[in-house]
Amino acid sequence: MGKKFLRFEFLLLFAVFIIATCGLIYELVAGTLASYLLGDSVKQFSFIIGVYLFSMGIGSFFSKFFHKNLLNTFVEIEILVGLIGGLSSVILFLLFESVGSFQFILYLFVFVTGFLVGLEIPLLMNILKDRVEFKDLVSNVFTFDYIGALLASILFPLVLVPKLGIMGTSLFFGMINVSIAIALCFILKTELKKAYILKTKAIFSFLLLLVVFIFSDAILAYSEGKLYGENIIYTNSTPYQRIVLTHNKSDYRLYLNNNLQFSSADEYRYHEALVHPVMSISKSVKNVLVLGGGDGLAVREILKYKDVEKVTLVDLDEGMTKLFKTNKVLTDFNKNSLNNSKVIVVNTDAYIWAKNCKEQFDAVIIDFPDPSNYSLGKLYSLNFYQTIKTILKPDAALVIQTTSPYFAPKSFWCINKTVMQVFPQVDAYHAYVPSFGEWGYTIAINGFGTTFNTVNRKAEKLRFYNYQFDRFNYFTNDMISNQIEINRLDNQILVRYFDEEWGKLQ
Amino acid sequence: MIRLSGTKHLLGHRLWIKDFPEPSKQIEIPYLIVGGGISGLSAARQFHKKGITDFLVIELENHLGGNSSNGENKYSKYPLGAHYLPLPNKNDKELLQFLEEEKIILEYDSQGYPVFDELQLTFAPDERLFYRNNWQEGVVPKEGNSTLDNLEFQKFFQKMDVFRKAKGADEKYLFDIPLYLSSSDEETRALDKITMKQWFEEHHFSSVPLFNYIDYCCKDDFGLGIDYVSAWAGIHYFAGRKQDIAAEKNDSVLTWPEGNAKLAHHLQKYTTDKTLKNHLVYEVKIENDKVIAKAFDDVSKTSVEIIADKVIMSSPQFVNQYLLKDRKGFTKEFQYTPWLLATLTVSDLEDNYSFPLAWDNVIYDAKGLGYVYDQHQTLQQVQDKKVITYYHSFSSGDLKKIRKEIYKRDQEYWKQFVLNDLKIAHPDIEEVTEEIEIFLLGHGMISPAPGFIFGEAKQKAKQNIAQKIYFAHSDLSGISIFEEAFHQGINAVNQILDGTTLDS
Numbered sequence A: 001m002g003k004k005f006l007r008f009e010f011l012l013l014f015a016v017f018i019i020a021t022c023g024l025i026y027e028l029v030a031g032t033l034a035s036y037l038l039g040d041s042v043k044q045f046s047f048i049i050g051v052y053l054f055s056m057g058i059g060s061f062f063s064k065f066f067h068k069n070l071l072n073t074f075v076e077i078e079i080l081v082g083l084i085g086g087l088s089s090v091i092l093f094l095l096f097e098s099v100g101s102f103q104f105i106l107y108l109f110v111f112v113t114g115f116l117v118g119l120e121i122p123l124l125m126n127i128l129k130d131r132v133e134f135k136d137l138v139s140n141v142f143t144f145d146y147i148g149a150l151l152a153s154i155l156f157p158l159v160l161v162p163k164l165g166i167m168g169t170s171l172f173f174g175m176i177n178v179s180i181a182i183a184l185c186f187i188l189k190t191e192l193k194k195a196y197i198l199k200t201k202a203i204f205s206f207l208l209l210l211v212v213f214i215f216s217d218a219i220l221a222y223s224e225g226k227l228y229g230e231n232i233i234y235t236n237s238t239p240y241q242r243i244v245l246t247h248n249k250s251d252y253r254l255y256l257n258n259n260l261q262f263s264s265a266d267e268y269r270y271h272e273a274l275v276h277p278v279m280s281i282s283k284s285v286k287n288v289l290v291l292g293g294g295d296g297l298a299v300r301e302i303l304k305y306k307d308v309e310k311v312t313l314v315d316l317d318e319g320m321t322k323l324f325k326t327n328k329v330l331t332d333f334n335k336n337s338l339n340n341s342k343v344i345v346v347n348t349d350a351y352i353w354a355k356n357c358k359e360q361f362d363a364v365i366i367d368f369p370d371p372s373n374y375s376l377g378k379l380y381s382l383n384f385y386q387t388i389k390t391i392l393k394p395d396a397a398l399v400i401q402t403t404s405p406y407f408a409p410k411s412f413w414c415i416n417k418t419v420m421q422v423f424p425q426v427d428a429y430h431a432y433v434p435s436f437g438e439w440g441y442t443i444a445i446n447g448f449g450t451t452f453n454t455v456n457r458k459a460e461k462l463r464f465y466n467y468q469f470d471r472f473n474y475f476t477n478d479m480i481s482n483q484i485e486i487n488r489l490d491n492q493i494l495v496r497y498f499d500e501e502w503g504k505l506q
Numbered sequence B: 001m002i003r004l005s006g007t008k009h010l011l012g013h014r015l016w017i018k019d020f021p022e023p024s025k026q027i028e029i030p031y032l033i034v035g036g037g038i039s040g041l042s043a044a045r046q047f048h049k050k051g052i053t054d055f056l057v058i059e060l061e062n063h064l065g066g067n068s069s070n071g072e073n074k075y076s077k078y079p080l081g082a083h084y085l086p087l088p089n090k091n092d093k094e095l096l097q098f099l100e101e102e103k104i105i106l107e108y109d110s111q112g113y114p115v116f117d118e119l120q121l122t123f124a125p126d127e128r129l130f131y132r133n134n135w136q137e138g139v140v141p142k143e144g145n146s147t148l149d150n151l152e153f154q155k156f157f158q159k160m161d162v163f164r165k166a167k168g169a170d171e172k173y174l175f176d177i178p179l180y181l182s183s184s185d186e187e188t189r190a191l192d193k194i195t196m197k198q199w200f201e202e203h204h205f206s207s208v209p210l211f212n213y214i215d216y217c218c219k220d221d222f223g224l225g226i227d228y229v230s231a232w233a234g235i236h237y238f239a240g241r242k243q244d245i246a247a248e249k250n251d252s253v254l255t256w257p258e259g260n261a262k263l264a265h266h267l268q269k270y271t272t273d274k275t276l277k278n279h280l281v282y283e284v285k286i287e288n289d290k291v292i293a294k295a296f297d298d299v300s301k302t303s304v305e306i307i308a309d310k311v312i313m314s315s316p317q318f319v320n321q322y323l324l325k326d327r328k329g330f331t332k333e334f335q336y337t338p339w340l341l342a343t344l345t346v347s348d349l350e351d352n353y354s355f356p357l358a359w360d361n362v363i364y365d366a367k368g369l370g371y372v373y374d375q376h377q378t379l380q381q382v383q384d385k386k387v388i389t390y391y392h393s394f395s396s397g398d399l400k401k402i403r404k405e406i407y408k409r410d411q412e413y414w415k416q417f418v419l420n421d422l423k424i425a426h427p428d429i430e431e432v433t434e435e436i437e438i439f440l441l442g443h444g445m446i447s448p449a450p451g452f453i454f455g456e457a458k459q460k461a462k463q464n465i466a467q468k469i470y471f472a473h474s475d476l477s478g479i480s481i482f483e484e485a486f487h488q489g490i491n492a493v494n495q496i497l498d499g500t501t502l503d504s
Helices: A002-038 A041-065 A070-098 A102-128 A134-187 A195-214 A216-226 A267-281 A297-302 A318-326 A328-333 A350-356 A374-380 A382-389 A409-420 A493-505 B009-013 B038-049 B093-101 B147-165 B186-193 B196-202 B208-222 B231-239 B261-271 B317-323 B399-406 B411-423 B456-462 B482-498
Strands: A231-237 A242-248 A251-256 A259-263 A287-292 A310-314 A343-346 A361-367 A392-401 A425-433 A437-445 B002-006 B023-034 B055-058 B070-072 B077-079 B084-086 B105-108 B114-116 B127-131 B134-137 B253-255 B279-287 B290-297 B302-313 B336-346 B360-363 B371-373 B386-393 B433-446 B469-471
Touching: A002 A041, A002 A070, A002 A102, A002 A134, A041 A102, A070 A102, A070 A134, A070 A195, A070 A216, A102 A134, A134 A195, A134 A216, A195 A216, A231 A318, A242 A318, A259 A267, A267 A297, A267 A361, A267 A392, A267 A425, A267 A437, A287 A297, A287 A350, A297 A310, A297 A361, A310 A350, A318 A328, A350 A374, A350 A382, A374 A382, A374 A493, A382 A392, A382 A409, A392 A409, A409 A425, A409 A437, A409 A493, B002 B411, B023 B038, B023 B290, B038 B055, B038 B261, B038 B482, B055 B302, B077 B386, B093 B105, B093 B114, B093 B482, B147 B208, B147 B231, B186 B231, B196 B208, B196 B231, B208 B231, B279 B302, B279 B317, B302 B482, B336 B399, B336 B411, B386 B411, B399 B433, B411 B433, B469 B482
Parallel strands: A287 A310, A287 A361, A310 A343, A361 A392, B002 B433, B023 B055, B023 B302, B127 B360, B302 B469
Antiparallel strands: A231 A242, A242 A251, A251 A259, A392 A437, A425 A437, B070 B077, B084 B253, B105 B114, B127 B134, B279 B290, B290 B302, B336 B386, B336 B433, B360 B371, B371 B386
């Protein structure tokens, strides 16, 4: 009898140890999650700990209303704590994007977990009070409680978060919590009433946690994908692409099909480097053509030159150009360039348009999306550049955005080599754009009447480009690639290079 | 919406009873070309090149082109027959010349290779195969093969490479295009006596994916699958094209949304104002040193008598047997596989994105030969609707029987037939299909069963009659490809003009 008694007591005290460890873990998870998602970690941690301790107090208060089947209640609570605590981080992660009252839900979870843990210790003391001497009981319960707390607070930052991640940690401890309940169900089956119901509940909860644990990576990927870390202020799906505009402090970012198109903080670097070399090199700039670039930012730069008489912008997506003609935030960026009387916007397929075009241009700026699929790849083909040549005046200059020479050197030099087949003078240059990285361009002249180092005209008050072209066309070894094929419609080798190079990075 | 159409077989069948009115008018012309398919049009071009313009082309259908015809809907042109031309062999000067005339070859580079127009070469990606529940690049099964399969593929292609380069004692290629240029090497010609399947087994091949791949290739060019086609023809598919005309990607093909109707249109310019369409020739005979051809005008329902000095019969032999006497005996040996083409307009064509939509999309182990994406050669970024053309050949040991059966089925039957086959790769094809046009060709193409290519029937059928009636059709080559028809037309004209004859 005495021996069994000892085992019973020891088992319950071990349960206390686990409850304490798990309880603190849930508290730490909530705190970490709150500071991660909401920021201001001191405030978040302080509030979470306060609410948690307070709700434990409430739990302790309510424990006096439990009289019957104390052991059963204890096991039930054990299961419940495991389930709620374990799933809390998963639910919080998933709800963050879609629920307005996120904070309320966060504190509700903290409260419920704290409340249940608070219930358990007094409940346990009640169970054991007739079997152990009170002095020993109090001392043992609190000893194990505090040991558990210490263990949790050391393990959490050093082992658990680095190894399991926040979501994994809470799920893992949820499972430990529930497995104690399962162990109790089996060992104390004679003392428990209707032990099989508890067993079923416990095992079911354990399995649920296990399944979520297995898929926690996928859930995290999903929810993190939703977190741009920026506020989405506008989304629109046109027939051609999904436009997303985000805002964070003073930075606006435009995403097309989830690819960053520009960041308002540094787009001036990209667009000045795109537009000003070609505008200063070209023999004349009276009649300028822009292909792509529906955001109007390149046009903004072009209009800085007084001798520009006409700008034709051809962009497939009417939804895009309309947005950049009408949205107040966006017209502030492009200085209302698309509504300028010199500018003609044509919404059609650029390739077909160029094939049928009867006009000839003094300068052409090509700002298409990267060649990430076979459709877009056509817009970088030999035949496309041959087509463009037919609508260029003699000595007109042409520039093409040609992805990153650092991340995708093969793609970059493939486009350059393809352009070389068509135009007598071709060069490449690059600029650093913080939100993109090292970015590059191919530039060409349709004749020998001007050179890349000629500056025929300048715009005033540029922030980035200084009209010293020879400072931009130097490439370090890590941005060079040899043995590149020419991109043709029948090989589309560029799409393969691009996929190989950017695919590697994902 | 479904539409069912085909070649004018009902009008053609009136040749059995010949219940046509007596000719009510006469036309006199030095040269008459019966049949406006590629061989007839090629003959017209050759006449023109030789400075002869007083010829007439007479055609049963309301358009020229024969198997190189096309349809067109709101969204795209599409083929109603042959749909591509592989890069020509370096030795095929006539064809190279034609491609240069039509600006398909733009110039020759410093190494002497022709520069083909980028817009007329198949855009990448050109082919994909639905194999083991995934689309993969190319039509040769690759991902998911066993090691043994891969070894057999390797061995097979090595053998084909050897055949491609090999020449006989007569210094001629064992397999060449046009076919009559091939070596008379006896051992090689013996391959025409067995089926491709027998050859496959005799060489200890056993790989199922390889078997299916060869079966697909044979059906693609000959209509008949590996079980029924001559081994000589089967190997010719792989070895006839020398792939010596380009430095890289030399197995490329030329294609257009309307298929080879593009080439037919190029050739048609030589027949302007020299064509009688909707005319069924029902009798051709020699009388008083002249050739008399009687034809029924299906529009005015009257008949016409054409009196010519020389006639080129560029009509198929299954038709010629009703127009000329004493031809039924050997014509029996000419077998033609029926074909079905279905052009679908679909709102979208989603699949499992394992490899993007290509020009030629083949479904492994399907009934048909897959489908061609008709808008593949367009430059646009996006298409409102997609238009695809599905191909199916009725390969069989008894082609006559199957031909009778296919004309008994209604359009609903064929619609389900096509959709069920496409469902293997596109489970939702039925929901996204907005329009479907079924096109049946009862005598789709000449099919070289064993013994035909080097057999007597072909020899007899191609002999001119009294140096007045000449024959030019791809069925006289034995394989139904553009190059054969093209050369048939040229050679017939050359024979007429210089009295030379070609032998094979």
